[in-house]
Amino acid sequence: MEIRREDEIADMSLSPPSMGSMHIAGGNSFGHNIEFMSQAYLRNRYSEIDIEEDTLERIKDRPLPIYLKFEDVEFKVKSSQASTMNPVKSVVSKVASQLNLDKDYKQILKGITGSIGPGEILALMGPSGSGKTTLLKIVGGRLTDNVKGKITYNDIPYNTALKRRIGFVTQDDVLLPQLTVEETLVFAAFLRLPGKMNRQQKYARVEMIIKELGLERCRHTRVGGGFVKGISGGERKRTSIGYEILVDPSLLLLDEPTSGLDSTSANKLLQILQKVAKAGRTVITTIHQPSSRMFHMFDKLLLISEGYPVYYGKARESMEYFSSLRFIPEIAMNPAEFLIDLATGQMNDISVPEGLLASQGAPDSDRDVIKYLQLKYKTQLEPKEKEENHRNTKTPEQLQLAIQVKKDWTLSWWEQFKIICKRTFKERRRDYFDKLRLVQSLGIAVLLGLLWWKSQTGTEAQLRDQVGLIFYICIFWTSSSIFGAVYVFPFEKIYLVKERKADMYRLSVYYACSTLCDMLAHVFYPTLFMVIIYFMAGFKRTVPCFFLTLFSILLIAVTSQGAGELFGAAVLSIKRAGMIASLVLMLFLLTGGYYVQHIPKFMQWLKYLSFMYYGFRLLLKVQYSGDQLYECESKGGCRPLQSSPSFDMVNLSGGLQEVWVLLVMAFGYRLCAYLCLRKRISKCHL
Numbered sequence: 001m002e003i004r005r006e007d008e009i010a011d012m013s014l015s016p017p018s019m020g021s022m023h024i025a026g027g028n029s030f031g032h033n034i035e036f037m038s039q040a041y042l043r044n045r046y047s048e049i050d051i052e053e054d055t056l057e058r059i060k061d062r063p064l065p066i067y068l069k070f071e072d073v074e075f076k077v078k079s080s081q082a083s084t085m086n087p088v089k090s091v092v093s094k095v096a097s098q099l100n101l102d103k104d105y106k107q108i109l110k111g112i113t114g115s116i117g118p119g120e121i122l123a124l125m126g127p128s129g130s131g132k133t134t135l136l137k138i139v140g141g142r143l144t145d146n147v148k149g150k151i152t153y154n155d156i157p158y159n160t161a162l163k164r165r166i167g168f169v170t171q172d173d174v175l176l177p178q179l180t181v182e183e184t185l186v187f188a189a190f191l192r193l194p195g196k197m198n199r200q201q202k203y204a205r206v207e208m209i210i211k212e213l214g215l216e217r218c219r220h221t222r223v224g225g226g227f228v229k230g231i232s233g234g235e236r237k238r239t240s241i242g243y244e245i246l247v248d249p250s251l252l253l254l255d256e257p258t259s260g261l262d263s264t265s266a267n268k269l270l271q272i273l274q275k276v277a278k279a280g281r282t283v284i285t286t287i288h289q290p291s292s293r294m295f296h297m298f299d300k301l302l303l304i305s306e307g308y309p310v311y312y313g314k315a316r317e318s319m320e321y322f323s324s325l326r327f328i329p330e331i332a333m334n335p336a337e338f339l340i341d342l343a344t345g346q347m348n349d350i351s352v353p354e355g356l357l358a359s360q361g362a363p364d365s366d367r368d369v370i371k372y373l374q375l376k377y378k379t380q381l382e383p384k385e386k387e388e389n390h391r392n393t394k395t396p397e398q399l400q401l402a403i404q405v406k407k408d409w410t411l412s413w414w415e416q417f418k419i420i421c422k423r424t425f426k427e428r429r430r431d432y433f434d435k436l437r438l439v440q441s442l443g444i445a446v447l448l449g450l451l452w453w454k455s456q457t458g459t460e461a462q463l464r465d466q467v468g469l470i471f472y473i474c475i476f477w478t479s480s481s482i483f484g485a486v487y488v489f490p491f492e493k494i495y496l497v498k499e500r501k502a503d504m505y506r507l508s509v510y511y512a513c514s515t516l517c518d519m520l521a522h523v524f525y526p527t528l529f530m531v532i533i534y535f536m537a538g539f540k541r542t543v544p545c546f547f548l549t550l551f552s553i554l555l556i557a558v559t560s561q562g563a564g565e566l567f568g569a570a571v572l573s574i575k576r577a578g579m580i581a582s583l584v585l586m587l588f589l590l591t592g593g594y595y596v597q598h599i600p601k602f603m604q605w606l607k608y609l610s611f612m613y614y615g616f617r618l619l620l621k622v623q624y625s626g627d628q629l630y631e632c633e634s635k636g637g638c639r640p641l642q643s644s645p646s647f648d649m650v651n652l653s654g655g656l657q658e659v660w661v662l663l664v665m666a667f668g669y670r671l672c673a674y675l676c677l678r679k680r681i682s683k684c685h686l
């Protein structure tokens, strides 16, 4: 058989495959024709693959069809007031939850069953808060705790290899605000498309997505979001969708993709989703108020009310089903509107089966309707759906194996590094070249230079002044670097979670790029600062001494940056990271060796943790030598600097030890930050 290259597959991915061999094979009252079609589709398409000839290695990187089944899916969350830090209570409540005895749990989904195959679009509809997003997250593998029921992908349960086969468009668009639409898509293409595709093919794919989604006019505009001005909400939504369909996922999940779009754009978007589905992909979307035109584009519909399904089946047969139950709209109504009214129990313009309600509009009338619909679903629809799920033939074995094999990274570590570095720099460049930051560094340098203008070390008092300046510089760069780094991961958390869930890159690459790009700023500003202040204040005028002082300051800044990253990664919360950074800074400041030199023995361990202590000592050792003379005009005559009370606890020779300690701290903090980030990010959900 002919084996298509991965790039050819990527090129053809949005064009419909030949459906010639598909035929509608039977059906029943709720028409399971589509299931049969998808099964036939799976068999036909993958019977082409001869496992002997076409090894797993070769098919595993292809976009594979996914047949998703979910049965009796239940999900509950702990009510917030019930959450407890008490370990005993927590164990008890866990056991109780397993035994279904716990009243502190709120049941969100209450037994949802369904299936969807390649080539189909399933719409999840229901009133706000009915559990659509929750179900979408569960089938997307983003919610796993407290989930009951059976969910299978080609008859096997979820596994992490599926991450790169599932595209998830979240309700809130999570896109880096400082990149333009084109940059966003290009970086995604370079990170996510197969490594075998060349640059031109990747650019061509981005171009196609931009055209398909009508993003030409805003391609060079920043995405924006939050306080950053950027493209419109609808354009942002389309960019988010482009970001996912770019890589042609086998299973595409969309959470309210049409919100914020006008009806024409929403309709166009649905047409694109239809194309995606027809190319053999499985599409599930939640939707609030589709127009009638859009409603008829869905193949299947799952209507949820308060976490219970009230309809599951072909979308276009839903009205027929409800009229068979004698729920009939009294005026011409959009089917979606009618269905939502039913799911909320609003019977204003709907005729209701006789005898169901004592009187329409009675306080409990909506509850009665919902209960009735749930009951009808249980007795009429669910058994058929379950039977169909069990009756369907099994997915070919090679397909099952292929979706369990984790795709290789599309790029090597180094290739990912180059792309992410470029992206990180583009995203954060405004922050790096911030005018305020420049003015702050220059202004403080000039101010300190004027205050300590040509300072001398001739007397004890002058020496003390200069030592004060050195400690101030140490504090300034320690705090600037800590606070410059502490918010980075809490701010980027959502982007990181989203991209890691899609397995876009290695976390080590992200971390290395983040810390190295930021280091540019942590090196540039202190250098500028030192060049100004060094010659205004009366520091030692020798070339080695200048460079050693600069090196020490940079080492302090880079170590502090590592500490800031660690605090940020450890808590991943802007408020708490800031609080921890301030607290630690205060502690290190006290034990830095300037305010108190003679720390009691039982508290001395604190100073050894403080990079300010080592940084300050290093700077003193670089600036002064123990045998340098001072106090020459005093009665007792010249004395060596080492005898000054300012250096009571500091031996002014050496300095290599401090350099090593700071280097170890700089690496140690980063290693811990990376490990914390790894642990925390894997537990975060969007």
Ligand SMILES: Nc1ncnc2c1ncn2[C@@H]1O[C@H](COP(=O)(O)OP(=O)(O)OP(=O)(O)O)[C@@H](O)[C@H]1O
Pocket (backbone or CB within 6 Å): 077, 078, 108, 126, 127, 128, 129, 130, 131, 132, 133, 134, 135, 286
């Ligand atoms: N982690 C959670 N903790 C507490 N309640 C939750 C949690 N997740 C979901 N819920 C609750 O579950 C219900 C369903 O939420 P979900 O977001 O799935 O609804 P939805 O149908 O998608 O709503 P919408 O259309 O407004 O987005 C809501 O009442 C929500 O408050």
